[in-house]
Amino acid sequence: MKRDYEEALRRSDVKAIVLTGAKGRFSGGFDINAFQNGPKNEKPGSLSIDFLTDIVEDAQKPSVAAIDGIALGGGLEVAMVCHARVSTSSAQLGLPELQLGIIPGMGGTQRLPRLVGLPKALEMMLMSKSIKGVDAHRFGLIDAIVSANELINTACFWALEIVEDKRPWFRSLHRTDKLPALEEVKKIINFARVQAQKQSANVQHPLVCIDVIDEGIISGPRAGLMKESLSAKMLEMSQTSKSLRHVFFAQRATSKIPNIINLGLTPRRIQKVAIVGGGLMGSGIATALIANNFLVILKEVNEHFLDAGISRIKANLQSFVKKGEMTKGDYEKKLSLLSGVLDYEQFRDADVVIEAVLEDVSLKQKIFADLDKYCHSNCIFATNTSTIDLQLIGQKTSCQNRIAGAHFFR
Numbered sequence: 001m002k003r004d005y006e007e008a009l010r011r012s013d014v015k016a017i018v019l020t021g022a023k024g025r026f027s028g029g030f031d032i033n034a035f036q037n038g039p040k041n042e043k044p045g046s047l048s049i050d051f052l053t054d055i056v057e058d059a060q061k062p063s064v065a066a067i068d069g070i071a072l073g074g075g076l077e078v079a080m081v082c083h084a085r086v087s088t089s090s091a092q093l094g095l096p097e098l099q100l101g102i103i104p105g106m107g108g109t110q111r112l113p114r115l116v117g118l119p120k121a122l123e124m125m126l127m128s129k130s131i132k133g134v135d136a137h138r139f140g141l142i143d144a145i146v147s148a149n150e151l152i153n154t155a156c157f158w159a160l161e162i163v164e165d166k167r168p169w170f171r172s173l174h175r176t177d178k179l180p181a182l183e184e185v186k187k188i189i190n191f192a193r194v195q196a197q198k199q200s201a202n203v204q205h206p207l208v209c210i211d212v213i214d215e216g217i218i219s220g221p222r223a224g225l226m227k228e229s230l231s232a233k234m235l236e237m238s239q240t241s242k243s244l245r246h247v248f249f250a251q252r253a254t255s256k257i258p259n260i261i262n263l264g265l266t267p268r269r270i271q272k273v274a275i276v277g278g279g280l281m282g283s284g285i286a287t288a289l290i291a292n293n294f295l296v297i298l299k300e301v302n303e304h305f306l307d308a309g310i311s312r313i314k315a316n317l318q319s320f321v322k323k324g325e326m327t328k329g330d331y332e333k334k335l336s337l338l339s340g341v342l343d344y345e346q347f348r349d350a351d352v353v354i355e356a357v358l359e360d361v362s363l364k365q366k367i368f369a370d371l372d373k374y375c376h377s378n379c380i381f382a383t384n385t386s387t388i389d390l391q392l393i394g395q396k397t398s399c400q401n402r403i404a405g406a407h408f409f410r
Ligand SMILES: C/C=C/C(=O)SCCNC(=O)CCNC(=O)[C@H](O)C(C)(C)COP(=O)(O)OP(=O)(O)OC[C@H]1O[C@@H](n2cnc3c(N)ncnc32)[C@H](O)[C@@H]1OP(=O)(O)O
Pocket: 028, 029, 030, 031, 032, 033, 070, 072, 073, 074, 075, 096, 097, 100, 103, 104, 105, 106, 249, 252, 253
């Protein structure tokens, strides 16, 4: 890209540049495999400052991104360096780097808040949440929505109009119109820190991401870019990122296991699921299971917590009824699939147990040691932990690698 860009900037017959992707996809971002080789021995900021900012964004010729399909991670970061962005309404745009234990490292932490505003940018980055082109247009990330057929022509038209000063020549990094006053910034950033600590207490990258965004607003975007570059390199080498990158490829590998997926095996039938912990997660999981006709045993430590868990499940089901997604008759039927218990007796014939208690290693170890005694040897053990090593959780069971991680999203 650098070579082609430099050529386009040099040639007198090129007035403006349109960036697009192949086969209806703008870009899925940086090649995640390349992180395996460790950080390149290049000076911090050489890509995000020296190339993308000083050569592309500050060029004498405008660039317009023509986005269809996906613009994720580094792909969206490059698009944000452009002076305008045209996309299809169904394009998917996001910075999902935190899902990989890293932060956007090509200016995303600086440009996204300046384009969509600080609260939306924090939400998109911290939750690795992508948005559709049509919403991106509403938030200011995209300048025009067109059909896939018109994409390139419109982008070329916009690029030439920028050259002719018929449209503004925006440099995302220097925009301030979407940034709140400093007092407001402080409040938003502090709130984000508290939320990040609550939701991901055992990992550092969400807080690092917030610090980098903060630096860019308080000390200016170039300082922010430098901090982003240094922090991204540090996080790339973290154990968390290595593990999350492994998960990324492992999830995809499950659909390709030779001698498994092509043998016509049928999954074991699951009828009864036991859940340990009736908090927000446990009751949510129980709701999803009974709504899908599984028998569910919900265990809590005392009557008070058990009642609270069951009340949450009832409230969840009632909200389905209110929205017209479930009849009152179904509500009663689904609820009859649920039993609340205070011990493990009814776990003996469970097909699956899902543990959903606090993120406390010794508590989880004790629970799985108990489950090992009560459940049959074919019972699937799963934990809803977000951050604790599964091997560690299984340390006090007879078979340490028996425990699976199970996550639930809505
Ligand atoms: C500083 C900048 C940092 C970054 O940019 S970090 C990367 C940020 N980007 C992402 O996190 C995007 C990750 N990828 C995805 O979310 C999805 O994938 C897509 C939406 C791009 C495509 O989804 P679908 O069409 O369902 O295909 P599929 O099975 O997920 O992927 C097809 C093949 O493409 C590989 N792949 C996808 N994205 C990347 C990537 N960014 N780097 C390296 N490989 C990637 C997969 O592993 C798989 O490969 P196989 O066919 O061998 O299983």
